[in-house]
Amino acid sequence: MxxxxxxxxxxxxxxxxxxxxxxxxxxxxxxxxxxxxxxxxxxxxxxxxxxxxxxxxxxxxxxxxxxxxxxxxxxxxxxxxxxxxxxxxxxxxxxxxxxxxxxxxxxxxxxxxxxxxxxxxxxxxxxxxxxxxxxxxxxxxxxxxxTGEESRIGHDGRVRPINGAEGRRLASELIAQNPGLSLRQVARVASISPETVRDVRNRMMRGEDPVPRRGRQASHEVRVEPPRLGRGPSAVPDRDAAQDRAEAVKRLKADPALRFSEIGRTLLRLLNLHTISMEEWDQIIDKVPPHCRGVVAYLASESAEMWTEVAVRVQSKVAETA
Known part of the structure; x- marks a missing residue:
């Protein structure tokens, strides 16, 4: 237009x-x-x-x-x-x-x-x-x-198939091989939307199949064992993951390089927000007023994407100094 x-x-x-x-x-x-x-x-x-x-x-x-x-x-x-x-x-x-x-x-x-x-x-x-x-x-x-639709044009101008089962499977493989990739990076390769990539990643973290049941039925394919994220043979329970995050932030708080600089303290405050468990998040989510849910969902989605980009960029600096 x-x-x-x-x-x-x-x-x-x-x-x-x-x-x-x-x-x-x-x-x-x-x-x-x-x-x-x-x-x-x-x-x-x-x-x-x-x-x-x-x-x-x-x-x-x-x-x-x-x-x-x-x-x-x-x-x-x-x-x-x-x-x-x-x-x-x-x-x-x-x-x-x-x-x-x-x-x-x-x-x-x-x-x-x-x-x-x-x-x-x-x-x-x-x-x-x-x-x-x-x-x-x-x-x-x-x-x-x-009826008759096979693909649609997304908000980013890219054409994607309506049945994204194959794209979801490819995304799950990419995430399992390189968890540091951003949602947009995976989306570009798998030809699915960043929101679909986020859903795939969340399903993998819960140990679920990256393709929903209806997607498996639509593609007439049998269920395969999904790749899992986390340590060991199965995904890490959320409570343990929250405790791990809290411990990691606690160690960072003890580092003088972060504690005694304004930027470092800002980073610690931001990281500390993500040490709560999913159970605590559930309590917060339940209290979000109905008329605010759309905005909160949008901001949460954007924040998740931003943190993924931060992770990729920090990890690249780790590689540079290795």
């Missing part, structure tokens, strides 16, 4: 614009319009689909301009097709301004699934502002479901 000139702004007659086909089915919020109408500074330009002159983003700003008695309004044009114009409308009204209702987001996701069936659930979720699992549910209920 790079078909919008983000720099050129033109003045357009308000009467020439259409407000049809908006993802906002509840209509205009008059209080929001009134609040915008009294703003003294110029409001940002609205976005308009040039072929149809339909307002993509800025309906409330348009109504505020009308309330002020303006005849013209600042516009940026988008020259893409109708389907892409709708996607841009949804994305714009999720990321700023008066947000779409949950019902509107789900309805929009259903329409995007129909117009862009090749997009992954995560890609559509990022545009519509709902969870990937919700998108998957909407897709399953849609006419035709997943």
């Amino acid at each position: 790079d078909q919008m000139d983000r720099l050129m702004v033109v003045e357009v007659e308000i009467g020439s614009l259409s407000t049809a086909d908006s993802p906002r089915t509840t209509g205009v919020d008059q209080e929001h319009v009134a609040a915008l109408a009294v703003v003294q500074t110029p409001l940002p330009p609205i976005t308009v689909h040039r072929p149809s002159m339909r307002v993509i983003d800025g309906l409330h700003r348009l109504r505020a301009a009308e309330l002020r008695g303006q005849r013209k309004i600042a516009v940026r044009y988008f020259d893409g097709g109708d389907a892409d114009a709708f996607v841009l409308a949804v994305e714009s009204n999720v990321t700023h301004g008066l947000p779409l209702t949950t019902a509107d987001r789900k309805r929009a996701a259903g329409r995007i699934i129909a117009s862009h069936p090749q997009w992954s659930d995560r890609m559509i979720a990022s545009v519509s502002g709902i969870a990937p699992g919700t998108v998957a549910d909407i897709r399953r209920r849609a006419p035709g479901g997943r």
Whole structure:
């Protein structure tokens, strides 16, 4: 959707614009319009689909301009097709301004699934502002479901197979051979998403098959003994792993090179956060308010990815000095 000139702004007659086909089915919020109408500074330009002159983003700003008695309004044009114009409308009204209702987001996701069936659930979720699992549910209920689909385009632009059983197995082998690889490094080689790699790694840590049962059934392959992470013939119980982490951090705290430098103390504080057990994490997770869970999950995912990158970079320095 790079078909919008983000720099050129033109003045357009308000009467020439259409407000049809908006993802906002509840209509205009008059209080929001009134609040915008009294703003003294110029409001940002609205976005308009040039072929149809339909307002993509800025309906409330348009109504505020009308309330002020303006005849013209600042516009940026988008020259893409109708389907892409709708996607841009949804994305714009999720990321700023008066947000779409949950019902509107789900309805929009259903329409995007129909117009862009090749997009992954995560890609559509990022545009519509709902969870990937919700998108998957909407897709399953849609006419035709997943019939005939073999691959989808992910949020990173890469095409990946829907049945990632083989990718999961390859990822498990890579992780077992080199646990220091980052999620993205494994994802690139195995042609699966970083989130799928994280799930594979977590399954291996629990001693489970990296391919879920439904994935094994879909690929018509027999179960194989999964690679395991940890010491000895089976995965290390979480309680022992937490104790090991705590002991390692305790040893680091005794090192003057870390204790007596600001950077060292910062590192120790960060590492100390990860010495609690999964049982303690379960207690924390249970107390996360429902309306905060999405943000917490996102931040936890990003933090895990960051720590994996840190591990790889520190390990590379170990190799340099070895």
